[in-house]
Amino acid sequence: MTVEIICVGTEILLGNIVNTNAAYMAEKLAGIGLSCYYQSVVGDNEERLLEAINVAKKRSDIVILSGGLGPTEDDLTKETAAKACKRKLVMDEDSRLAIENYFAVKGVKPTDNNWKQALIPEGAKAVANHNGTAPGIIIEETDCKIILLPGPPGELIPMFEDSIIPYLESFSDKALVSQTVKICGIGESSVENMIKDMIDSQTNPTIATYAKIGEVHIRVTASASDKKEAKKLIKPVVKELKERFGNYVYTTDDKITLEQSVVDLLLANDLTVTAAESCTGGMFSARLINVPGVSEVYKTGYVTYSNKSKRKLLGVRKAVIDKHGVISAKAAEEMVKGLNLITRADVAVAITGNAGPMASEDKAVGLVYIACGIKGKITVTEAHFNGNRNKIRESAVAAALSLMRNCILEYYSRVTFGNKSEE
Amino acid sequence: MTVEIICVGTEILLGNIVNTNAAYMAEKLAGIGLSCYYQSVVGDNEERLLEAINVAKKRSDIVILSGGLGPTEDDLTKETAAKACKRKLVMDEDSRLAIENYFAVKGVKPTDNNWKQALIPEGAKAVANHNGTAPGIIIEETDCKIILLPGPPGELIPMFEDSIIPYLESFSDKALVSQTVKICGIGESSVENMIKDMIDSQTNPTIATYAKIGEVHIRVTASASDKKEAKKLIKPVVKELKERFGNYVYTTDDKITLEQSVVDLLLANDLTVTAAESCTGGMFSARLINVPGVSEVYKTGYVTYSNKSKRKLLGVRKAVIDKHGVISAKAAEEMVKGLNLITRADVAVAITGNAGPMASEDKAVGLVYIACGIKGKITVTEAHFNGNRNKIRESAVAAALSLMRNCILEYYSRVTFGNKSEE
Numbered sequence: 001m002t003v004e005i006i007c008v009g010t011e012i013l014l015g016n017i018v019n020t021n022a023a024y025m026a027e028k029l030a031g032i033g034l035s036c037y038y039q040s041v042v043g044d045n046e047e048r049l050l051e052a053i054n055v056a057k058k059r060s061d062i063v064i065l066s067g068g069l070g071p072t073e074d075d076l077t078k079e080t081a082a083k084a085c086k087r088k089l090v091m092d093e094d095s096r097l098a099i100e101n102y103f104a105v106k107g108v109k110p111t112d113n114n115w116k117q118a119l120i121p122e123g124a125k126a127v128a129n130h131n132g133t134a135p136g137i138i139i140e141e142t143d144c145k146i147i148l149l150p151g152p153p154g155e156l157i158p159m160f161e162d163s164i165i166p167y168l169e170s171f172s173d174k175a176l177v178s179q180t181v182k183i184c185g186i187g188e189s190s191v192e193n194m195i196k197d198m199i200d201s202q203t204n205p206t207i208a209t210y211a212k213i214g215e216v217h218i219r220v221t222a223s224a225s226d227k228k229e230a231k232k233l234i235k236p237v238v239k240e241l242k243e244r245f246g247n248y249v250y251t252t253d254d255k256i257t258l259e260q261s262v263v264d265l266l267l268a269n270d271l272t273v274t275a276a277e278s279c280t281g282g283m284f285s286a287r288l289i290n291v292p293g294v295s296e297v298y299k300t301g302y303v304t305y306s307n308k309s310k311r312k313l314l315g316v317r318k319a320v321i322d323k324h325g326v327i328s329a330k331a332a333e334e335m336v337k338g339l340n341l342i343t344r345a346d347v348a349v350a351i352t353g354n355a356g357p358m359a360s361e362d363k364a365v366g367l368v369y370i371a372c373g374i375k376g377k378i379t380v381t382e383a384h385f386n387g388n389r390n391k392i393r394e395s396a397v398a399a400a401l402s403l404m405r406n407c408i409l410e411y412y413s414r415v416t417f418g419n420k421s422e423e
Numbered sequence: 424m425t426v427e428i429i430c431v432g433t434e435i436l437l438g439n440i441v442n443t444n445a446a447y448m449a450e451k452l453a454g455i456g457l458s459c460y461y462q463s464v465v466g467d468n469e470e471r472l473l474e475a476i477n478v479a480k481k482r483s484d485i486v487i488l489s490g491g492l493g494p495t496e497d498d499l500t501k502e503t504a505a506k507a508c509k510r511k512l513v514m515d516e517d518s519r520l521a522i523e524n525y526f527a528v529k530g531v532k533p534t535d536n537n538w539k540q541a542l543i544p545e546g547a548k549a550v551a552n553h554n555g556t557a558p559g560i561i562i563e564e565t566d567c568k569i570i571l572l573p574g575p576p577g578e579l580i581p582m583f584e585d586s587i588i589p590y591l592e593s594f595s596d597k598a599l600v601s602q603t604v605k606i607c608g609i610g611e612s613s614v615e616n617m618i619k620d621m622i623d624s625q626t627n628p629t630i631a632t633y634a635k636i637g638e639v640h641i642r643v644t645a646s647a648s649d650k651k652e653a654k655k656l657i658k659p660v661v662k663e664l665k666e667r668f669g670n671y672v673y674t675t676d677d678k679i680t681l682e683q684s685v686v687d688l689l690l691a692n693d694l695t696v697t698a699a700e701s702c703t704g705g706m707f708s709a710r711l712i713n714v715p716g717v718s719e720v721y722k723t724g725y726v727t728y729s730n731k732s733k734r735k736l737l738g739v740r741k742a743v744i745d746k747h748g749v750i751s752a753k754a755a756e757e758m759v760k761g762l763n764l765i766t767r768a769d770v771a772v773a774i775t776g777n778a779g780p781m782a783s784e785d786k787a788v789g790l791v792y793i794a795c796g797i798k799g800k801i802t803v804t805e806a807h808f809n810g811n812r813n814k815i816r817e818s819a820v821a822a823a824l825s826l827m828r829n830c831i832l833e834y835y836s837r838v839t840f841g842n843k844s845e846e
Contacts, residue, residue: 013459015450016633020441022464027438036436037471039464041445048460178437189534192495199496208497210434211575219439275726281712282705285726289704290813292780300732303698303708303724305717313723357715364528384529387554390713391577 001171003034004060006052008067008077009151010043021066021156028160032169033176033223034062044074046083053084057144062168067151069134071113078119078137081146085139087121095126095135102133127163131155136163145171177230178221181241183248184214184258184402191216194244198237205237213391214398215258247409258401259287265408266297266347271374273404274345275301276314276335278326278352279368284397300343304335310352314338325361327354329380332371336378348373349404353383355392368396372407379407424594426457427483429475431490431500432574433466444489444579451583455592456599456646457485467497469506476507480567485591490574492557494536501542501560504569508562510544518549518558525556550586554578559586568594600653601644604664606671607637607681607825614639617667621660628660636814637821638681670832681824682710688831689720689770694797696827697768698724699737699758701749701775702791707820723766727758733775737761748784750777752803755794759801770831771796772823776806778815791819795830802830 005025011017022039029036038060042052049068056063068077082089096118103110110133117134120126127136132155137148147164149156183191188211192199195218199207205222218241222233242249250261266273275284285301288294302313307326310316316326316334324330335350353368354360364384371380381403385395428448434440445462452459461483465475472491479486491500505512519541526533540557543549550559555578560571570587572579606614611634615622618641622630628645641664645656665672673684689696698707708724711717725736730749733739739749739757747753758773776791777783789808794801804826808818 012446013449013462014453015446015448016631018441018443018446019462023435023438023441025438026436030437037466037468038475039436039442041462043460045460187531189494189537192536193534208433209495210439211493213577277705279712280709281721282700282708282724282726285705285728286703286709286816289702289726289728290816292812295728298704298726299729300736301705301726301728303705303712303721303726305708305712305724306722309723366528386525386529387577388581389715391554393709393713 001034001062001173002060003029003036003062003064003168004056005029005036005039006049006056006063006065007039007041007151008044008049008065009041010045010074012041012067013043021151021153024153024157025064025066025160028165029168030176030178032165033172033174034168044068044076046076046080049077049080050084053081053146057084057141057146060144062145062147062171064147064149064164066149066156069117069137069148069150071111071117071133077148078121081137081139081148082121085121085141085146087123087139089119090122092118092120092126092135094128095120098128098135099133127159129155129159131158138167174223174225175227175230176221176223177227177234178219178254179234179238179252180254181218181220181238181245181249182251182256182258182261183216183218183245184250184398185248185406186216186245187211188216191218191245195241198240205233207237213394214402247406250405257291258398260291262401262405263288263291263294263297265405267293269408269412271346271408272297272299272344273347273349274299274339274343275349275351275400276304276310276339277302277350278305278310279355280351280393280396280400281305283393284349284351284400287397287401299345302339310335310338313342314350315341325363327352327361327363327367327369329369329371329382332369332380333378336371336373340373340376346375347404347408349400351396351400353392353396355389355396357389366392368392368399370396370400370403372400372404374407374411377407377411379403424457424485424596425483426452426459426485426487426591427479428452428459428462429479429486429488430462430464430574431467431472431488432464433468433497435464435490436466444574444576447576447580448487448489448583451588452591454599454601454644455588456595456597457591467491467499469499469503472500472503473507476504476569480507480564480569483567485568485570485594487570487572487587489572489579492540492560492571492573494534494540494556496536500571501544504560504562504571505544508544508564508569510546510562512542513545515541515543515549515558517551518543521551521558522556550582552578552582554581561590597646598648598650598653599644599646600650600657601642601677602657602661602675603677604641604643604661604668604672605674605679605681605684606639606641606668607673607821608671608829609639609668610634611639614641614668618664621663628656630660636817637825670829673828680714681821681828683714685824685828685831686711686714686717686720688828690716692831692835694769694831695720695722695767696770696772697722697762697766698772698774698823699727699733699762700725700773701728701733701758702778703774703816703819703823704728706816707772707774707823710820710824722768725762733758733761736765737773738764748786750775750784750786750790750792752792752794752805755792755803756801759794759796763796763799769798770827772827774819774823776815776819778812778819780812789815791815791822793819793823793826795823795827797830797834800830800834802826
């Protein structure tokens with residue numbers, strides 16, 4: 001069974017809005033084992049939309065269209081789909097009543113064009129919309145099923161969850177299950193080289209790598225007759241990947257982020273953390289604090305952007321700055337020492353570097369020093385990042401999370417991962 | 424001239440990532456007057472990609488593909504495009520040197536598959552990538568131009584701005600000029616109501632509003648035979664918008680961000696700034712520090728996440744926390760007072776609130792207090808934001824920038840905007 005997604009709307013074609021509906025539906029379709037090979041976007045134009053529907057009908061078993069079901073003149077998805085299926089539009093009594101009720105509750109009088117929304121292609125099924133006036137529509141042709149959904153995510157998502165997924169699941173002949181092995185501390189090409197043999201010989205499960213800033217994700221996907229069988233196929237592959245990458249693997253749970261895994265590690269070891277940031281200017285702390293429940297481990301942090309604030313707040317010595325510069329391993333080390341003195345946090349992280357756009361202290365753009373201290377033991381790394389100011393800063397934050405994670409793992413023999421999915 | 428966008432990547436088809444590249448490029452293409460009638464997404468599959476390229480080549484003058492230029496086995500956009508154009512791949516010396524240099528700077532040895540990225544279709548032009556290893560590629564066929572771009576937005580966006588837009592502009596037969604009036608401090612529906620008459624009667628220039636987090640952008644676009652003529656059409660409309668929105672307009676320069684305009688305002692008035700952040704956890708400082716040259720105005724900031732750190736570092740009184748809670752106007756005010764005592768910054772900003780996911784102190788998720796103090800005068804605002812934890816925090820940061828801007832403008836009669844484009 002193959003599905004295809006067509007999103008209708010000139011506002012997507014003009015880039016006024018990002019097509020989150022496509023990503024949402026694609027993820028859900030993959031989750032129930034339906035293969036989606038094409039997504040497309042067309043504007044509110046009958047000729048091009050008709051062509052797109054006809055092409056999709058021929059190559060896919062199910063075509064899902066979203067958008068263009070509104071009451072206005074330029075909403076013509078329903079009319080065009082009816083044309084593609086050679087059906088006329090007829091009034092759907094349930095939908096008409098729903099619209100009547102929708103406006104009655106709001107205390108507003110519907111306009112003439114609202115009734116247009118109760119028309120559906122003859123023989124099609126209307127799908128109730130509890131969050132708007134346009135019903136969804138399912139047209140069952142002999143060779144293809146066409147599903148029309150409203151464009152606003154607040155209407156599309158609940159309709160998809162409540163009505164469309166159960167409908168689609170009845171057609172899925174196989175179960176597809178994915179698991180992601182998330183890795184930090186090594187680059188994508190190294191990761192690929194370490195699993196080249198596995199990628200070359202992959203069939204089912206399949207293996208694919210995705211590069212993120214400071215991370216690589218390896219997704220393992222298996223297809224089987226049911227979910228239990230698919231999970232069984234994934235298990236040995238994930239185990240093999242975990243053995244090959246060891247401590248580089250920070251989670252095998254799709255939902256766990258790097259910052260979440262680091263916070264989990266701090267929680268598991270009863271550790272608190274503090275940070276002093278220069279070029280990243282608060283991004284490191286902000287990323288940790290995006291984790292709900294971080295208040296157990298994170299209390300205070302500092303943005304020491306000026307040299308003076310590094311000296312005054314953290315006690316970085318003037319002699320060190322004069323000799324090595326403020327972008328130096330030595331300065332990063334002194335920042336951590338200062339953090340140890342002014343806070344009682346167990347783990348201290350300092351970041352100092354040049355995020356650009358200009359060289360500073362004759363230090364290249366992208367040169368960043370990151371230090372992590374755990375109860376007296378300080379580790380400093382030097383890194384060279386590419387990209388614009390923001391990319392360099394994001395890379396520095398990811399590297400700092402990785403370094404901190406390594407330092408904690410090294411310090412504590414009792415290694416506790418955040419892999420909640422492993423049970 | 425019609426352009427078509429094809430985004431390549433199984434991760435988009437599976438819904439793992441949202442297709443922001445398509446929206447970005449579509450907006451830029453509309454901005455230079457090129458019509459885009461189709462966007463599509465195909466996976467890393469040669470057969471279906473080849474079909475998509477062949478269909479696009481036939482119906483569009485320019486086809487832009489993004490993604491699939493990486494060093495790995497499943498990256499096959501370049502190979503497939505070469506096949507569609509019946510060209511073989513040859514080594515591009517400049518690209519090879521760029522890759523050599525990229526790794527030399529990093530002090531890392533490239534792997535064999537990195538060199539694959541220096542291959543381009545015979546007769547094609549390589550486009551330098553300053554943020555990664557995959558060059559962009561332009562293949563000029565007689566009936567169609569095919570442009571290949573890297574998938575990561577951090578590589579695609581700068582390449583698009585620096586090289587692709589100037590290349591595409593040379594094909595446009597009319598001049599389209601846009602200017603954006605950027606507004607902060609009022610919502611989209613209020614903005615729309617204030618210019619309803621202008622929107623209803625628009626022809627050339629056109630007027631469109633875009634809601635951003637904490638901001639509204641009004642884009643004015645004129646079409647004419649040349650750029651000078653188009654600029655002349657835009658001028659009175661922008662002037663009218665500036666008159667209607669007054670101080671709410673923070674810039675009319677597309678390139679100036681809200682944080683840049685605030686930093687410019689600080690620089691113009693010789694002011695320094697500091698911040699103490701709770702729920703935003705460093706995001707406010709991080710956003711200011713994304714502005715190059717901010718070191719003149721920003722020296723030190725604090726992330727006071729725990730109650731204890733608000734008391735210890737900023738001197739927020741226990742009695743105030745006990746009586747009003749730490750999420751309160753009073754606590755925000757005391758945070759600013761504390762900042763005034765421990766720093767010598769002219770402007771102090773404090774943010775405290777509940778970013779969720781759970782209610783805290785019986786305060787609703789999304790309730791945030793923001794205080795701004797300028798030389799003794801403290802202004803506190805209460806805000807209610809919607810969305811997830813991250814959206815609430817981003818909204819709070821934008822609101823804090825707006826508040827700080829207003830406070831400075833109120834305090835100093837000598838109003839100096841960051842509108843460098845106005846001369």
